[in-house]
């Protein structure tokens with residue numbers, strides 16, 4: 001397909017611009033979205049199966065355990081709008097539990113991935129109307145205006161993806177979602193909870209080194225796509241807690257004073273200097289309720305696990 005080439009090129013130019021700006025600033029950083037190319041998405045799937053990485057299996061357990069209550073909360077004949085289409089396991093759990101869901105609208109920036117996930121779900125739920133939307137849900141994205149308006153709309157945002165957004169971005173996202181879902185809307189949002197650092201940090205620095213590979217893959221991506229010269233043996237993965245932000249941060253730490261070629265420019269690193277590659281915010285139940293309230297939502301349900309590691313929240317306008 002011809003129109004695909006410009007899209008890829010535009011992506012690459014956006015990547016180049018972000019890398020230039022992020023590595024050119026005094027505190028080096030890269031937007032976390034660039035972690036998720038094909039290799040990064042594969043590595044993230046591997047992360048979700050690690051013994052140290054509790055969020056995915058805990059959230060899945062909560063969805064399984066409380067599916068009936070969630071179905072009652074959402075009501076019959078729902079139109080389910082999912083923000084970011086994952087591997088589909090959690091979606092299938094929710095759709096299977098709901099009372100006759102009518103329409104499923106997955107939104108994702110990766111169009112190919114989205115079509116694949118939609119096709120898989122269609123096999124499992126042949127009677128469900130599936131309407132994929134390719135787009136960036138963190139930006140000002142509209143839903144198709146011919147969706148059935150009679151049904152209750154339910155927003156689904158699992159995985160604690162909301163933790164990747166800054167507080168301002170998260171509020172903006174929740175406000176836009178409220179607009180999408182309308183006055184009778186409901187939302188189910190997965191939120192990773194604050195916890196002991198002894199439990200939290202290993203989830204982002206596992207013994208097998210998968211998270212390290214996931215983090216440093218963004219440097220390899222610069223090498224692959226932007227003719228970069230990063231020597232991966234001269235950078236290390238670091239996960240650290242930022243108390244002020246209430247977030248686990250991933251950094252790539254330079255192990256030496258060095259200069260790296262990136263797309264015709266040279267970037268200097270001092271030994272110990274880092275590139276901040278991702279923040280994963282953790283909320284208290286009260287903190288999340290306050291954030292939701294600022295965006296016009298009330299948290300009226302909290303489903304959690306016995307250890308209170310993770311919360312699946314139910315929101316009403």
Ligand code: AVJ
Pocket residue numbers: 047055159160161163164203204211278279280
């Ligand atoms: C996909 C953003 C939910 O923050 O836990 C996992 C990403 N980064 N290990 C998270 C991630 C490192 C993950 N989210």
